[in-house]
Amino acid sequence: MIVIESLTKRYDSTTAVDAVSMAIERNSITVIVGTSGSGKSTLLRMINRLIEPTSGRVLIDDRDTASEPGHRLRRRIGYVIQGHGLFPHRTVAENIATVPRLLGWEEDRIRASTTRLLEALQLDPAAYSGKYPYQLSGGQQQRVGVARALAAEPAVLLMDEPFGALDPIIREKAQDDLLDIQRKFGTTVVLVTHDIDEAFRLGDRVAVMSEGRLIQYDRPEVLVTRPADALVARMTGSAERAMRLLSLMTAGEAALPLSTTDGIADAPVVSASATLREALSELLWRGSERAIVVDDKRAPCGQLTVAAILARGRPG
């Protein structure tokens, strides 16, 4: 668990981060969202002390981060930045081995960890270990950046606009990969973005920052149903807040028991992992009242009706 206590950063006359306090759950994804200049990156960098706070403190698992030298702290915390920041003169394997080497791991252990991470990120170790970053596509570079950050099995992973340099289709894939990785490794992820859609897609909890202050920090559906102020309401999009709510729940979670197997062959099929927003869109498109929800083995596990979906789009 990460506890941030009235963390403040002042530069001469400006206050970049103003007395922010928040508690970040273990094994969750917390997204800090805000416009540029809102202080979100500064807040993130104070967690691993790339920026030293003016006042306040950060506790990771009850231990004050100021109690050890900054570089030692950072070796225990994964860090991914926009544009990946891979070392151009080192191969993929050498890049990933950076922190394990700093920690003095044995070569066998480093090799095993590199292989495991490349596999987890769907990069064939035999084909990619010896490549240089410039030989990879943007999406692959980003994945190697994530692998490098996870190499020493950090409990905490900080990500600063990690998908900002990717084109929309690859970005979506990278976001899915991150959700997978987070589930697989149980890492506590703190991610900074200016993209509210990304925040809703990834965040178990979302923190909205503006002008250095933390405006609201809660589960995404609360941000939609009970925005703390006009800014949060505008950010979450008052015009499409119902759709946003729908996109926060999966078809599997909202599925009703199958009442009858009649007409199953003709009804539209949605995957249990699809969002209600996608399910509704599918129903509208097909002009159907009822969809069959199938699990990942394509076996029917429930049904959804337009009325049931619409009920989920209302607050409360």
Add this chain to the structure above:
Amino acid sequence: MSTSGFLLRRPASTRTSALPHVDRLGALLTLVGAAGLFLLPFVAFKANRIVPGDPRGLAQVLPAWGALACWVTLAAVAAIALLAANALLRLAGALAGLVGVATALAAAANALTPPHDLIVRIAPGGGFWVLLAALGLLATDAITRMRPGPGVRVLLLAIFLGVAGLALARGTFDNVSVMREYAVNASAFAVAARQHVLLSLGSLGAAVIVALPLGIFCHRVPRMRPGVLSALNIIQTIPSIALFGILMAPLGALAAHVPLAEAVGIRGIGAAPAVVALFLYSLLPIVANTVAGLKRVSPATVEAALGMGMTRRQTLTGVELPLALPVILTGIRIVLVQNIGLVTVAALIGGGGFGTFVFGGIGQAATDLVLLGAIPTVVLAFSAAVLLDALVERLDRVPQ
């Protein structure tokens, strides 16, 4: 219609390819080479080392078959230079021409020198130098067209130096005037060569030790950059002879008043002011290139390094300097080539090196002695440039 258009175009293209394509550089070099061969003397016959030479053409100094062989070789090289597109063939032609011209010079010197005569000098004439330059350009152009990798370029340099060294060691050119001067000055030449290399490398080494940290400092503290770089720029604008002169007074005073300074060899004249001046000239290129090289490293890369827990020192030595190295080495290459040339001037204040022969030769009006200093200086500078260029290219394989 389109078929007939296609058919019409075919003969047109065959017609253009039937006309031989004349290489422009080849034409120019052929013209220059021919002018050198027919209008300028190939060698100069001098009764002794000081008197002006008596010009001799190729036909006058070689037996008929030898002159003919030389002309035929050069004509063949000219044909290749004019018509051949294959770079390897052009290089082979240029090298054959160089060997031919060098052999002709050696043969001419042997033919014109009376047996056991050590007074007569057979100096290469204008024609020889023009041919050498034209063939040399043809060879370098051919090598450039082949786009050889760094390893191949170093290999070519080694072959060139090896062949030249072997010919000199075998005494092929012993009767040519420059080698006559060498024979007289052999021990002084060895001393001068050692001094020349030591002065160039010593001042470079000292400059790297100071300039590298200074460049890193300028990169880290951008406020200091303009001041440091303009100060070094001002030093760069002082003419070398003036700088040697300026340094004589303070170093002389230092030697006079500090016994320790004198004990380690610091004097107003000699190697000390030479090293100091070369050191000062070396600073700007290395500092400027260190700053430029470090600036080239992407800020994201540096942030990632720090973010992963590298210390500032580890970031510098493990990430920033390796990525800046090709640019820094380019600065070192500039300095080394520049120093090899400038050391020649250092002979004026008693610094030693090949400049001793150059200024000695000027003083005695003995051109051959000037060449004995100038030729090895050029070969040294050229070799250093090829070696360091190859090293830079080897290191810069990975794009940023």
